[in-house]
Amino acid sequence: MPTKTLIAGPKIKTALPGPNAKRVLAGDDKYISPSYTRSYPLVAKSGRGVVVTDVDGNEFFDFSAGIAVTSTGHCHPEVVAAIQKQAGELIHMSGTDFYYENMVQLAERLSKIAPMPGPHKIYYGNSGTEAIEAALKLARYHTKRQNVIAFFGAFHGRTMGALSLTASKPQQKRRFAPLVPGVTHIRYPDVYRGCSGGPQDAEAFAMGCARFIEDKLFKTTLAPEEVAAIFVEPVQGEGGYVIAPTPFMQELRRICDRHGILLVVDEVQSGVGRTGKWWAVEHTGVEPAHASTFGGNPVCIAAALATLDVIEREGLLAHSAELGSYMLKRMADWPAKYRIVGDVRGRGLMIGVEIVKDQKTKEYGAELRDRIVQRAFEHGILFLGCGPSTVRISPPLVVTRDEADAAIDILEESIETVSKGA
Known part of the structure; x- marks a missing residue:
């Protein structure tokens, strides 16, 4: 079960976006399709566990986890090693035309944890x-x-x-x-x-x-x-x-x-x-x-097998349930404390804080939510919105209690500040 926090907290060294980030943003504006929408100007360079470092050296706690999918955190050593090993052996074979062993191995693993009775057939x-x-x-x-x-x-x-x-x-x-x-x-x-x-x-x-x-x-x-x-x-x-x-x-x-x-x-x-x-x-x-679930590429399958190994060995199912319960308890009184918080809900590390303009009418507070997410970003925590006006909290499953406390503290400060100005 995760116990070690990689850094004491987020470290913001420059104005956001920093000079290197501004250069990338200019290129993005020139060359990248406008169909991509971004919540704020984060230009990520590297990640480890819950921590993401941008191109200017700013360190953030990532509580979005690639929209809830980087379960074992960024660049978990075991997952990285599995990817590197597979990339040195076989990068691609069409699974619809040929066979390879890991494809069957992953299907067998998924069959054992599938939420319905067998026998199962897996589509990648x-x-x-x-x-x-x-x-x-x-x-x-x-x-x-x-x-x-x-x-x-x-x-x-x-x-x-x-x-x-x-x-x-x-x-x-x-x-x-x-x-x-x-x-x-x-x-x-x-x-x-x-x-x-x-x-x-x-x-x-x-x-x-x-x-x-x-x-x-x-x-x-x-x-x-x-x-x-x-x-x-x-x-x-x-x-x-x-x-x-x-x-x-x-x-x-x-x-x-x-x-x-x-x-x-x-x-x-x-x-x-x-x-x-x-x-x-x-x-x-x-x-x-x-x-x-996962795609059928050999490298992706190697990563998937390693991910399942990490989740099982590190006890991340129980950790997600326990830490999620702790986080919900910490936030349970927010609707009573802050007039713009309508509801706090979640299961495990899938938590939503719904922001409203008025608690009685429950009018959506999209603009307020966006200001909260922006302020949290400026203080080093990466959240995303979801729904009309909900703050999405979905950190990697390897997040520690210290990291969770730091993120909740900054989110609460952001809510309090925005609430006073609403």
């Missing part, structure tokens, strides 16, 4: 969006049905099929129509925004979101025998780190079983230990019908 994709495209094609092919259901707030990718399932930001779809037909979006059970009562009201609200499928959708819009799959994130990523309640996920499973519909669980952000279990869906006791 180069990205999350490619995995979703494969799942969409597989669902339609297997069921011989054409329609699928997804949720408002979902993010499944930006290629045409995955984008058709996505419903988190209108600009992601602007001027790309027509998209893939046969996709229906329904409400995701955002308990913070959907109800104002206690746990019983929250459960009733969540169950209502699931039962809408049979009570309304199947009676007015879609014939259930024409629905191939339901795509769901157990914790919405770009939607704002919103957690699907267990009763909701269990009711989805029952609905799918009753009507022969596949349940496809997207764990691109929430999987591989982030929530304290291998897969976030394990918290709900639900078994999905399809799972997908």
Whole structure:
């Protein structure tokens, strides 16, 4: 379990961006597609563990982790060694045309931790969006049905099929129509925004979101025998780190079983230990019908095998659960202390702090959130936003308590400062 902090805290030596960063930014503006959007002018040069160093020597604590995917931290020595070894032996062979041993080894490892009963078959994709495209094609092919259901707030990718399932930001779809037909979006059970009562009201609200499928959708819009799959994130990523309640996920499973519909669980952000279990869906006791993960390149497979080794040997599942619980407790009173904090929620090291203009109306505070993220960056902590106005907290799983405390201190100071000026 991680215990060593590499540096005492972030070290900001220059104004941000620094002179070297400004040079890179100028070149980026000249040569790089404007379709890339950046939250702030970080120009990374190197990383180790939780620490990222920019081209001017400034050292940051990275609490974004490459959008929640650098589970073992930046440049973990064991992962680096596995990549170097494989790169010296074989960099590429088409896994669709030939065989190689590590491809089978990783598939066997993934089968053992898969969140559904076996036997399993593993499909390798180069990205999350490619995995979703494969799942969409597989669902339609297997069921011989054409329609699928997804949720408002979902993010499944930006290629045409995955984008058709996505419903988190209108600009992601602007001027790309027509998209893939046969996709229906329904409400995701955002308990913070959907109800104002206690746990019983929250459960009733969540169950209502699931039962809408049979009570309304199947009676007015879609014939259930024409629905191939339901795509769901157990914790919405770009939607704002919103957690699907267990009763909701269990009711989805029952609905799918009753009507022969596949349940496809997207764990691109929430999987591989982030929530304290291998897969976030394990918290709900639900078994999905399809799972997908890493690409099939030999070097990537070597890195994946090493990553699984590190997670198991260093006890990162338990560490994620324990440290995440500690962090949530530290932030639990923020809605009472700061009028712009609407909600603090999370599982493991997948935590969201929702920023609002008004706690009563729950009006989104996107501009306030962006100011908080910017101020934290200026003080050496890298956060990203998600959803309309949530601060995303997703550090590498190797983060220590000291590093977590430093990040929480700076985030709280940023919230307090922005709150006073709001």
